[in-house]
Amino acid sequence: MNRIICVKNVSKVYRIPKSEKGFFKGIKSLVKPNIVEKVALKDVSFEISEGEVVAYIGPNGAGKSTTIKLLTGLLLPTSGHISVKGQDPFQYRKQLAQMTGVLMGQRSNLWWDLPLQDSYDLLRVIYNLDKKTYIEWSRYLIETMGIEDLLSQPVRMLSLGQRMKAEIVSIFIPKPEIVYLDEPTIGLDVVTKQKVIEFLMHINKQFHTTIILTTHDLQDVEKLCKRMILIDKSILKYDGTVSNFIKKYGNMKRVMIKSDSDNVPQLPNDFTLSEQFIDGWEFIYDQSRYDKRDVLAMIAKLENVTSVSFKDPDLSLIIKNMFREDFEHVWDQ
Amino acid sequence: MFGISRGFAYFLASFKISLRYKVNVWLQVLGAVILVSIQYFLWKNIGNNNESLLNGIEVNSIMLYVIFSRLLVFIIPGNGTTSFISQKILKGTISVDLLRPVHIQVSALCYEFGKLLFNSIFILVPSILLSILFLDIPVIKVNIDQFLLFGLSFTLSYLIAFQMSFMIGVFSIWFGNVWGVREFYEALLMIFGGSLIPVSLYPTFFQMIAIYSPFQSIYFTPLTWISNIDHFIDHPILVQVCWLFIFSSLNHFLLRYALRRAVIQGG
Numbered sequence A: 001m002n003r004i005i006c007v008k009n010v011s012k013v014y015r016i017p018k019s020e021k022g023f024f025k026g027i028k029s030l031v032k033p034n035i036v037e038k039v040a041l042k043d044v045s046f047e048i049s050e051g052e053v054v055a056y057i058g059p060n061g062a063g064k065s066t067t068i069k070l071l072t073g074l075l076l077p078t079s080g081h082i083s084v085k086g087q088d089p090f091q092y093r094k095q096l097a098q099m100t101g102v103l104m105g106q107r108s109n110l111w112w113d114l115p116l117q118d119s120y121d122l123l124r125v126i127y128n129l130d131k132k133t134y135i136e137w138s139r140y141l142i143e144t145m146g147i148e149d150l151l152s153q154p155v156r157m158l159s160l161g162q163r164m165k166a167e168i169v170s171i172f173i174p175k176p177e178i179v180y181l182d183e184p185t186i187g188l189d190v191v192t193k194q195k196v197i198e199f200l201m202h203i204n205k206q207f208h209t210t211i212i213l214t215t216h217d218l219q220d221v222e223k224l225c226k227r228m229i230l231i232d233k234s235i236l237k238y239d240g241t242v243s244n245f246i247k248k249y250g251n252m253k254r255v256m257i258k259s260d261s262d263n264v265p266q267l268p269n270d271f272t273l274s275e276q277f278i279d280g281w282e283f284i285y286d287q288s289r290y291d292k293r294d295v296l297a298m299i300a301k302l303e304n305v306t307s308v309s310f311k312d313p314d315l316s317l318i319i320k321n322m323f324r325e326d327f328e329h330v331w332d333q
Numbered sequence B: 001m002f003g004i005s006r007g008f009a010y011f012l013a014s015f016k017i018s019l020r021y022k023v024n025v026w027l028q029v030l031g032a033v034i035l036v037s038i039q040y041f042l043w044k045n046i047g048n049n050n051e052s053l054l055n056g057i058e059v060n061s062i063m064l065y066v067i068f069s070r071l072l073v074f075i076i077p078g079n080g081t082t083s084f085i086s087q088k089i090l091k092g093t094i095s096v097d098l099l100r101p102v103h104i105q106v107s108a109l110c111y112e113f114g115k116l117l118f119n120s121i122f123i124l125v126p127s128i129l130l131s132i133l134f135l136d137i138p139v140i141k142v143n144i145d146q147f148l149l150f151g152l153s154f155t156l157s158y159l160i161a162f163q164m165s166f167m168i169g170v171f172s173i174w175f176g177n178v179w180g181v182r183e184f185y186e187a188l189l190m191i192f193g194g195s196l197i198p199v200s201l202y203p204t205f206f207q208m209i210a211i212y213s214p215f216q217s218i219y220f221t222p223l224t225w226i227s228n229i230d231h232f233i234d235h236p237i238l239v240q241v242c243w244l245f246i247f248s249s250l251n252h253f254l255l256r257y258a259l260r261r262a263v264i265q266g267g
Helices: A023-031 A064-071 A093-097 A116-126 A131-145 A160-172 A190-207 A218-224 A242-249 A292-300 A315-322 A325-332 B004-019 B022-048 B059-072 B079-091 B094-098 B104-134 B144-170 B179-192 B204-211 B220-227 B236-262
Strands: A003-018 A034-049 A053-057 A079-084 A100-104 A178-182 A210-214 A227-232 A235-241 A252-259 A272-277 A280-286 A305-311
Touching: A003 A064, A003 A210, A034 A064, A034 A079, A034 A210, A034 A227, A034 A235, A053 A064, A053 A190, A053 A218, A064 A079, A064 A100, A064 A178, A064 A210, A100 A160, A100 B094, A116 A131, A116 A160, A116 B004, A131 A160, A131 A190, A160 A178, A160 A190, A190 A210, A190 A218, A210 A218, A218 A315, A227 A242, A235 A242, A242 A315, A252 A292, A252 A315, A292 A305, B004 B104, B022 B059, B022 B104, B059 B104, B059 B220, B079 B094, B079 B104, B079 B144, B094 B104, B104 B144, B104 B236, B144 B179, B144 B220, B144 B236, B179 B204, B220 B236
Parallel strands: A053 A210, A053 A227, A100 A178, A178 A210
Antiparallel strands: A003 A034, A003 A079, A227 A235, A252 A280, A252 A305, A272 A280
């Protein structure tokens, strides 16, 4: 497969003028601003091949959106080198825009006051698409996403789910080779989310479109992506397959304890309470330290326990705990 | 060229969006006729009080000037252009436009052209017809040369006003909301640009400042061609070309610097 994106030792440091309180300090900051440096990305390197679907995940403020801005040429890296389709995205932003689709959070690609069909027709003009090809292609996208009924409605009249489906179709109107989706399923209900995921899977399989997806929803990642890149505190922590990640960091086990009592069961300190339910608690623990029988023996000593069950960790559990300071020792091993 | 064919989408969008707000149109026509009437009766009264000449200018010329200046307000780029860019900066949606294969300034200009066409058809022409029908507007003999020069001068003034309003919009990156800058600009346009009354009616001191300001190139210069008022500067169209060059260049450099800052904000 051809390498389509190459990021080599990229760092991005924002230089932000710090506002000063007080009149005289304010005047002084106008003349000599107090600049604060904020590291958004630190020595990040990865490559993405044509047709890959890659999840780019990490907590808020980790540097995900900065990466997308760098890849699309909206920002210039402080150091390092980026190439997209063999070109510098900052220098060739407009040329690359023709073959790139970007969905950035809640920022709309559509015209709020116009019917959806008009927005798509306008995008055809912007991307200079042949009319016949556009008609066939847009019909295909619209039918695949199932939004035929929305075409005559002004965009401002659409619900969040309807609008997000419409937005995703709009991204694919110019037949992009690379698509960046920044949280495409945020705020969507289960059914809409499923439709969006199926649509993306279908397009990727049929047309080998390269998709880079940032999300907090790790179920989406497990369904859609074979590969994931994990970033935290501006540093790349993991780059590889989702299944290997679960294997590598999945030496945890979940134990669900149901009880009649309102008191949290007292277990050793390295049992971390991960979730609380109306009738019980879920703890996670390191399998290499405790055998299942040891855990059952400890629980047997507790009062009012009605049931115990064990579960394997999923991606969301691993990631959730990866960013908990009290569990950092697991990742440092 | 310059992505104009792709920018045509913004022209269509602007025109279609304007069409969806038809009630506004009738109210705007009504407002335009009221504004024209105020100017008409004010200057008619001044003329009736034996003041046939003011600063050496015929009252009829002034009347024609002020009536057209009120109408040009509807088509000369201003608040709309500023909002187009400033709202995108403030809401962070500028990145959507930057990620399209059209230059942001081309898209803003094409969007403005859409409004120009709409306002010309639905506001300017009906307002002029209604004014002619109900008010005894003076007709000044304008030869074809003057009319063509008015066309050229208006085109330049349109582009200068666009560049200046666009620049104010870009200031949002530093100032946030730019309504204060906008109000100040409008005031300067009134006093030095002749959007209210011809600059020639001001005392010499103000006229001197106006000569060296870009504002007179926006309203005063084009309107002098059709109202027979003296331009009071040599080669007014050349001056307009110079101002257009200056503001286009300033915007070019300002954008290069500013947009990098604009996209940093927000995730």
